Amino acid sequence: MAEVKVPTLGESITEATVGEWLKAPGEPVALDEAIASLETDKVSVEVNAPVAGVMGQQLVAVGDTVNVGAVIATIEEGAGAAAAPAAAAPAAASAPAAAPAGDVEAAALSPSVRRAVLEHGVDPSTIQGTGKDGRITKEDVVAAAQGKAAPAPAPAAAAPAAAPAGARREERVRMTRLRQTIAARLKEAQNTAAMLTTFNDVDMTAVMEARAKYKDLFEKKHGVRLGFMGFFVKAACQALKDLPAVNASIDGDEIVYHDYADISVAVSAPQGLVVPVIRDAQDMSVATIEKTIGDFGKRAKDGTLKMEEMKGGTFTISNGGVFGSLMSTPIINPPQSAVLGLHRIEERPVVRDGQVVVRPMMYLALSYDHRLIDGREAVTFLVALKNAIEDPTRLLIDL
Structure with missing residues (x-):
């Protein structure tokens, strides 16, 4: 009989929550097959079978908190183990039988x-x-x-009884460990930082024209579509170089300045918001940035992002525009000191050379820690970003 233990979950992570059992007692298990899913503060982690055999006891139940190295199940080794019925532990009495x-x-x-x-x-x-x-x-x-x-067709017996007209219902669902961590960190940011948000808007005409002009050549050369985030990450890296305080953090009574730009990109996943990091983004081309972001987005949906990919980061970009947001005040991702919020692009009347014209405009929002960043630096950062986006061809297209 082999013991199944909680694997190492990453630096500083010592416990997790049992999300679900993927194998029921009595089911055959292959070597390295996933038998359980654990939820940590950042990602879901699958627990794989250390041996081949038949699933034995489940020593913990869904929702239980388990520590790294703890034994959570047993496996009866060998093909012959199928003949021996596996008794479920009391903690897992509610686990479903093999389907x-x-x-x-x-x-x-x-x-x-x-x-x-x-x-x-x-x-x-x-x-x-x-x-x-x-x-x-x-x-x-x-x-x-x-x-x-x-x-x-669903079994007739499984159909729920019709609720009476006008009935009011409530459902209580336990918060996932990731959602609890998100809530705690966001509240920590509000309690700790002297947070302030400043706004600007940017004319997206030049970026949209450049994208339309070069998108086919870009995709042919680099094998990835040319999006808007590549422009903004590249422009942000340039602005951060000129305004290092926006890229810095506070550690006790010291200010930590970074000569690199590790850009955290907020990505929506089924279990909540995750923020993987584009490391050394200042050295990347627009094509490499686009490839990295695309890979992050795909793996966030699949739940295959690694914990080390979400550690660190010196500055965050959050794009609420993909969900239709017009304007927001994003919350800082500690210990970072600033976060840039992007929003939807919509046509609005603006004045150009004394004439009212229609332009595709986007609101930009920079939330920052006023303990470290002055208003002048925050406004200057947004103006630098605006200028780069409104004239992107020479600076941002990697062709």
């Missing part, structure tokens, strides 16, 4: 499948799984969302 083929309601969903379900907004109980033992795969979810697969 028969096709029974998608009882089958456990892997983290990637669960994220796909949340992303596409489909009901997993209506999907006919094509995976092993009738389990739902990520492809099944995508196909169901696109209407390519006929949904499996």
Whole structure:
């Protein structure tokens, strides 16, 4: 019998929460197959089987907090172990039994499948799984969302009783460890920093024209689409070089200045906001920046970002415009001292050379720690960013 232990979760992370069991007692397990999912302060981590055999006892239940190195389950080694029934531990008495083929309601969903379900907004109980033992795969979810697969009829007994007209309902859902950490860090930022936000707007005409002119050549040469974030990251790096206080942090009674720009990019994931870091962005081309951001976004949705990829960072860019935000006051990501908020682009009347014309405009917001950054520096930073975006061709296109 082999013990399954909580793996090392990363520097300074000593505990996690059991998110879900991916294998039920009595189910066959392959070597290195994921049997459980743990939620840490930053990402979900899968626990893999140390040996092949049959799933034995689950020593902890979903929602329990476990420490690194703790034994959370056992596995009966060898193919012959299937003949020996595995008794579930009392803590896991509520764990579901092995699901028969096709029974998608009882089958456990892997983290990637669960994220796909949340992303596409489909009901997993209506999907006919094509995976092993009738389990739902990520492809099944995508196909169901696109209407390519006929949904499996839900058992009649599973249909909930109709609620009376006008009934008021409440549902209590335990906060994930990631959501708890986000809440604590945001409140910490408000309690610690002397936070202030300054605004400006930027005419996106030049960037949009440059993008339209060079996008085909850019994609052909670099193998990635030319977006707006590459322009803003590059422009921010240049502005941070001229205004080092915006790229600095406070450590006790000292100010730490950085001669590099590690840009944190806020990315929305199914379980909450994550902020991976583009390291040494000041040395990157627009193409490399775009590739890095695209990779972060994809892996954030899949839940495969590594914890070390979200550590550090000297400055954050958050793009609420992708969700339609017109204006916001973003909150600083400690111990950083500033965060740039981008917003949606919309046509507005502006005055150019004495004439009222329509231009694609975007509001910019810089929230900063007034203990370190003066208003002059904050405004100068936004003006420098605005100037770079409004004249990007010579400075930002890597062609």
